[in-house]
Amino acid sequence: MKRMIEDKLNKWKVSGSRKPLLLMGARQVGKTYSCLEFGKNNYQNVVYLNFEGDMRLLHDIFREDLEPARIVQELSYYSKQAIIPEKTLIIFDEIQACEMALNSLKYFCENAPQYNIIAAASLLGIAINRGKYSFPVGKVDMVTMYPMSFDEFLYACGKDLLLEKIKESFSSFKPLSAVYHEEALSLYHSYLVIGGYPAVVKTYLEKNDFNVVKAQQANIANAYIADMAKYSTPNITIKSTDIFNTLPAQLAKENTKFRYNIIKSSARAKDYELSLQWLKAANVVLESIKATEAKHPLSVYQEIDSFKIYYSDVGLLSYKAGIQPQDVISNISSHRARGMLAENYVAQQLVAAGYPLNYWQSSGTAEIDFIIRIDDSIIPIEVKSADNVRSRSLSVFADKYNPDYAIRFSTKNFGYENSIKSIPLYAVFCL
Missing domain, CATH: 3.40.50.300 (P-loop containing nucleotide triphosphate hydrolases)
Structure with a gap:
């Protein structure tokens, strides 16, 4: 690999x-x-x-x-x-x-x-x-080092030509030929289930059996929980495990901001902060912090008490959420399930590419899933799990900050219109 x-x-x-x-x-x-x-x-x-x-x-x-x-x-x-x-x-x-x-x-x-x-x-x-x-x-x-990114997954699958075609379309912003586009989407949906742990990818390529994949993901999840018990106090272990196990419920919400009361109704930040720090320090989860302004340096405008937490591997989310592999691969899982998988996937790919994770929220209801710095500009990123891409949040952001362009990840092909770069979800790694 x-x-x-x-x-x-x-x-x-x-x-x-x-x-x-x-x-x-x-x-x-x-x-x-x-x-x-x-x-x-x-x-x-x-x-x-x-x-x-x-x-x-x-x-x-x-x-x-x-x-x-x-x-x-x-x-x-x-x-x-x-x-x-x-x-x-x-x-x-x-x-x-x-x-x-x-x-x-x-x-x-x-x-x-x-x-x-x-x-x-x-x-x-x-x-x-x-x-x-x-x-x-x-x-x-x-x-x-992180789990295998989607381009590494394509290499492992022997899809070198497809990978080159994706890179060419990203560079030219011309649509990818339908025969390549459909295969790339199919592999993207498979990756949502398999994820990027090398042992899981190897098992899938050798066995082509999602039951074996899920068993291996269970072993990895259990190994993380065993590490919690081995390297932390009993109190932190219990709370870290609770956070780890309830992340699917956090990400399935309409607003995916991390809320302690999802863990249990009486949970408070001060009771769980050390456990959350443990998971972040172990690189088991990824954190995206709210930025109050889309200006650089973004670190100056971070609201550290407002954040989202993702699994470091989207395949682990699929497993922990109990999503049926065939539903994801056939793209018939619920809108909410598709949405949380796509958002976690993009977070994972951005981190692998070296981008810190931040999101933006207006004083109203507008929210941008991710904002990143490219050259000297703060670029908004919107994630759509399908090809229905209507949204007002990008307009609100554009009116306030006038970015050079915006990025929208979806299942649509490459395109550029109204200062929005449409990039297929399978091409996040190209950023």
Whole structure:
């Protein structure tokens, strides 16, 4: 499976940066596989070390001191492999399980930059938020990895030609030929069910059985809940699980702003804030914050108490919502179900493309699903799950801010009219 993270790993290797690379992301997004493939293709050998797999001997190597020369010598002996500067890739997997290994990255950066190190972490944000670990600020390069985006999914499905045709139509804004457009929509609907976890995509391609897909998604959801129990207090675990399980109800509302009383009628923000922070720090969910003004920098105009929460993977939403796969694929699921899947999908693709998530709401009833900065402009994005695209919210936004153009994602083909770029949902990755 081709992953876009490969390009970032290659840039790190050739950039001349002498810092270790910290690769962050939720469990099951493919960090370990991508690191191993990168090492296999670019180095003489790979020394792979998993700090959750060996909680004794491996951890002991980092307890004595943090002198890189000694650590490298003992890691070489432990792994039974030579560690050669510039020619060996050292992978510290699940580094959040060993605080001293994390701290050692500072000393590798300062005193032994000749060693190429990638440290992968699933739950490091949680440990740092709890004040458990110090962080080697300025001593590491950082990259975050997400579930497979739709273009990565197309690569995995062997749809290279279709992918190129989509990119060509996006560049020219000429409609995509019907034969390609219909297939792309069909694959988009499949992706809404399957999502972007590599193991789930692989299972689907091998088995073509949605029951097996759902079983694998159940395993991933249960693994996240197990992490909550393992890495947080019982109180936070219960509340994190409640938030995680009730997200479909949040996203199915007409107004998808996160409301604590959806969890239970007596719920209050102060009771659930830490649990929500846990889910965000674990990269299990995505947050979109309301912007009171569509001006840059958007961070200045954020209303942090008004936000939306999405699953980090749209396939997980399909599974947790109990939506029947065939209803989504045949596009006969309810309007509300289609709407929440499309909105979560767009959020996931925007984050994968590097855009922070914000939405805008007028003092009245107008709401723009997402606003992003492209060049020097704040661009409004409206998401429609079908080809019925009538809406007054874009007009309200345009009258107030006069953007260069607006974007509308729907099932309609590419087009440009009245300063609105119509982009099919399958082409969000092109932004």
